[in-house]
Amino acid sequence: MPRTRASASPLFVPRHATRAQQRAARAGYAAARQAARVAAAPVHQGDRRGPDPELRATYPPNGRPGPASARGGKLKLPAHRMTTAVAAGAYPFLAEGGLGAEGIYIGRDVHAEAAFCYDPFALYGRLEGFTNPNMLLAGIIGMGKSALAKSLATRAVAHGYRIYVPCDPKGEWTVVAQALGGHTIALGPGLPGRLNPLDAPDRPAGTDPEDWAGEVRKRRLLLLASLARTVLGRDLLPMEHTALDVALDLVVTACAEQGTTPLLGDIAAALGSTDRLDTAAGDRTRRLGRAAEDLTHALRRLVHGDLAGMFDAPSTVRFDPTAPMLTIDLCRLGGAGDDTALVLAMTCASAWMESALADPTGGRRWVIYDEAWRVMRHTALLERMQSQWKLSRGLGIANLMVIHRLSDLLTAGDAGSRGRALAEGLLSDCSTRIIYRQEPDQLSTAASLLGLTGIETQAISALTKGRGLWKVAGRSFITQHILHPHEHQLFDTDTRMQA
Numbered sequence: 001m002p003r004t005r006a007s008a009s010p011l012f013v014p015r016h017a018t019r020a021q022q023r024a025a026r027a028g029y030a031a032a033r034q035a036a037r038v039a040a041a042p043v044h045q046g047d048r049r050g051p052d053p054e055l056r057a058t059y060p061p062n063g064r065p066g067p068a069s070a071r072g073g074k075l076k077l078p079a080h081r082m083t084t085a086v087a088a089g090a091y092p093f094l095a096e097g098g099l100g101a102e103g104i105y106i107g108r109d110v111h112a113e114a115a116f117c118y119d120p121f122a123l124y125g126r127l128e129g130f131t132n133p134n135m136l137l138a139g140i141i142g143m144g145k146s147a148l149a150k151s152l153a154t155r156a157v158a159h160g161y162r163i164y165v166p167c168d169p170k171g172e173w174t175v176v177a178q179a180l181g182g183h184t185i186a187l188g189p190g191l192p193g194r195l196n197p198l199d200a201p202d203r204p205a206g207t208d209p210e211d212w213a214g215e216v217r218k219r220r221l222l223l224l225a226s227l228a229r230t231v232l233g234r235d236l237l238p239m240e241h242t243a244l245d246v247a248l249d250l251v252v253t254a255c256a257e258q259g260t261t262p263l264l265g266d267i268a269a270a271l272g273s274t275d276r277l278d279t280a281a282g283d284r285t286r287r288l289g290r291a292a293e294d295l296t297h298a299l300r301r302l303v304h305g306d307l308a309g310m311f312d313a314p315s316t317v318r319f320d321p322t323a324p325m326l327t328i329d330l331c332r333l334g335g336a337g338d339d340t341a342l343v344l345a346m347t348c349a350s351a352w353m354e355s356a357l358a359d360p361t362g363g364r365r366w367v368i369y370d371e372a373w374r375v376m377r378h379t380a381l382l383e384r385m386q387s388q389w390k391l392s393r394g395l396g397i398a399n400l401m402v403i404h405r406l407s408d409l410l411t412a413g414d415a416g417s418r419g420r421a422l423a424e425g426l427l428s429d430c431s432t433r434i435i436y437r438q439e440p441d442q443l444s445t446a447a448s449l450l451g452l453t454g455i456e457t458q459a460i461s462a463l464t465k466g467r468g469l470w471k472v473a474g475r476s477f478i479t480q481h482i483l484h485p486h487e488h489q490l491f492d493t494d495t496r497m498q499a
């Protein structure tokens, strides 16, 4: 049987033509095909005159022409199948997609070469594992931590946030507050500023007066216990807690009759009058008055000691909830190596501020603790910070804590101690951790506390000014913070070094 061949050539090359005729027909066909291709090709991009030369594409849609296109079609690899896990290892040159354009502009994502924006409230609920708006910022001195915090604050004001800085031990936020039209309260020996930490904030609309009175009492007791614990350097005994309770109730009742606000001095006086305490508590054995002796002396420091006056008088400022920024300048305190005065002042100042922040309708707010490493060793203050951290979501508050090293968190106490547990709790309640450059001897602590990968650990040892590793709920970015020239001028802390 003759073999049949399926071929299209008879359609354009007649079978019984001579070789010369066949060759001529093939050449004619090739020329026709070339002509058709040229006719179908798009007009060259360079020839097209659009209305705006700026908007004209640089290259045609099918890519850059010529050999530089690297599309010679010569590279032919065999197909290869692999799992996505292997593919990620085999093709690691992928940059993070970024957190989206929503939020406050921070600077440049170094790997993706894209703008980096961040807003804890915008990310909440959108990013998996992003469970709270709190942030930790760690880095060695002079790398631009405060500059980043100030930029975040300044730019956040434009997004409708309000900023509170209860801890500014260097007094460098005052100029920022002034520039934004906010207020600063400077506290220190010889300064006119006074804060009464027992001020009761205005009752939020819709709360039951009795519930609110209970809340105010709880806050005042917490504050008094914190202050006493800081001065005594130990936990309070059960009898001492009772004594504080009784003394506070005595003072509050007396002040309510006179229409005044309780002062720390009143509490110290009530604790000091043994008989009054015992009678009020109905203690016939007369033990309560004696048990309160240590407490009396502890509170005395705030009333007659080195902090005299500052926290034992009616406040000289009212909390202004409409001001964009409020900072408490503590640079006159704790200069001589003893941080107790600073911690006491910060406890009072933050209590005063927090009671004003308790209004859940107060909008979104940012509370910034600059140089927080100085107060890390004080359990009482850590406790206050922790309760504030826990409330952050309910009140619409993002907390930002600035420290030097991750090991600052470990100075809060020995392994297993309450202080250490509180500090580690603060860290785990920060969904965003920003790590600026760390000293080589700090790398292993940082890596183990934050669970950094080898590459990340290597990266943080080589970061330059303004550049940080941002860990946002498990995602990593290396970000260069970009300062506006005006910000640079305003935030400059190097002037005295250069002068």
Ligand SMILES: Nc1ncnc2c1ncn2[C@@H]1O[C@H](COP(=O)(O)OP(=O)(O)O)[C@@H](O)[C@H]1O
Pocket (backbone or CB within 6 Å): 139, 140, 141, 142, 143, 144, 145, 146, 147, 148, 465, 466, 467, 480, 481, 482, 483, 488, 491, 492, 493, 494, 495
């Ligand atoms: N991203 C940045 N770009 C340029 N200069 C910066 C940047 N961040 C900080 N600086 C400058 O570096 C200096 C130290 O910054 P600062 O925020 O005070 O450091 P830190 O708080 O970490 O000790 C400041 O004078 C500031 O102007």
Ligand SMILES: [Mg+2]
Pocket (backbone or CB within 6 Å): 145, 146, 147
């Ligand atoms: Mg700083």
